[in-house]
Amino acid sequence: MNSILVMKIIFDYNCVTMTTSDLIENWLEQLQASGYRLTEPRRAIVELVATSDHALSPIEIYDIGRQEYPRLGLVTVYRTLERLEDLGLIQRVHSPDGCHRYLRAFEGHQHLLICTRCGRVEMFAGDDIDPLTQRVEQTTGYQVEDHWLQLFGVCPRCHA
Numbered sequence: 001m002n003s004i005l006v007m008k009i010i011f012d013y014n015c016v017t018m019t020t021s022d023l024i025e026n027w028l029e030q031l032q033a034s035g036y037r038l039t040e041p042r043r044a045i046v047e048l049v050a051t052s053d054h055a056l057s058p059i060e061i062y063d064i065g066r067q068e069y070p071r072l073g074l075v076t077v078y079r080t081l082e083r084l085e086d087l088g089l090i091q092r093v094h095s096p097d098g099c100h101r102y103l104r105a106f107e108g109h110q111h112l113l114i115c116t117r118c119g120r121v122e123m124f125a126g127d128d129i130d131p132l133t134q135r136v137e138q139t140t141g142y143q144v145e146d147h148w149l150q151l152f153g154v155c156p157r158c159h160a
Contacts, residue, residue, distance in 0.1 A: 036080070
């Protein structure tokens with residue numbers, strides 16, 4: 001099996017307390033409970049997204065998944081990603097190139113820092129943007145209900 005698909009990682013994003021194998025099984029149970037059959041290609045998609053510290057595009061998931069499951073269809077990738085997102089298990093990331101990527105969803109309010117070279121994702125919390133929000137509300141008349149902050153840069157590994 002492809003080593004990327006079988007990585008056993010415990011993420012340290014201050015929000016995951018279960019092992020990756022437990023996380024994968026939980027996701028698979030939720031997919032099944034929502035009416036999806038648990039096929040090997042779907043399992044590969046779940047394993048790949050759950051273990052990645054990078055935001056992955058559907059095409060990347062498709063290409064990597066096909067290394068292990070040559071009959072994996074692109075439609076299966078998109079449908080599985082859509083259902084995982086509907087279940088709140090993954091989140092969509094907007095890339096500077098205009099394409100969407102996906103990564104494991106995190107609990108609580110977190111912001112993203114994404115490497116523009118390798119795609120690595122770091123989560124960070126805090127950074128009071130209330131003054132900015134208030135200024136935007138005053139200037140536009142909008143009542144801001146929520147925000148989603150993504151910063152793009154070059155990670156320490158790629159910068160070295």
